[in-house]
Amino acid sequence: xxxxxxxxxxxxxxxxxxxxxxxxxxxxxxxxxxxxxxxxxxxxxxxxxxxxxxxxxxxxxxxxxxxxxxxxxxxxxxxxxxxxxxxxxxxxxxxxxxxxxxxxxxxxxxxxxxxxxxxx
Numbered sequence: 001x002x003x004x005x006x007x008x009x010x011x012x013x014x015x016x017x018x019x020x021x022x023x024x025x026x027x028x029x030x031x032x033x034x035x036x037x038x039x040x041x042x043x044x045x046x047x048x049x050x051x052x053x054x055x056x057x058x059x060x061x062x063x064x065x066x067x068x069x070x071x072x073x074x075x076x077x078x079x080x081x082x083x084x085x086x087x088x089x090x091x092x093x094x095x096x097x098x099x100x101x102x103x104x105x106x107x108x109x110x111x112x113x114x115x116x117x118x119x120x
């Protein structure tokens with residue numbers, strides 16, 4: 001039998017991760033923040049807007065609801081691009097990436113809402 005196979009290989013310590021301001025990340029603070037997410041106003045505003053656009057689509061028609069959603073996404077892109085830090089629900093990646101994705105979704109949904117035929 002080879003004794004070297006039973007000897008555990010030392011694992012190097014993991015790199016300590018830092019936030020955008022150079023402070024070390026605290027796993028307990030991250031857990032507390034995720035538990036407090038239901039108290040974040042921006043999540044409720046976005047959930048309400050999506051629900052409102054869905055209701056509008058049911059009442060006024062699919063193209064109207066989709067156009068309202070496209071307008072809301074365009075507003076979100078502007079807010080993310082202008083407001084420093086931005087609402088928590090809109091800050092996902094870098095500012096340029098967030099604005100590009102939100103504006104692209106707004107444009108795509110807006111165009112599709114006008115060109116996709118609605119069954120009569």
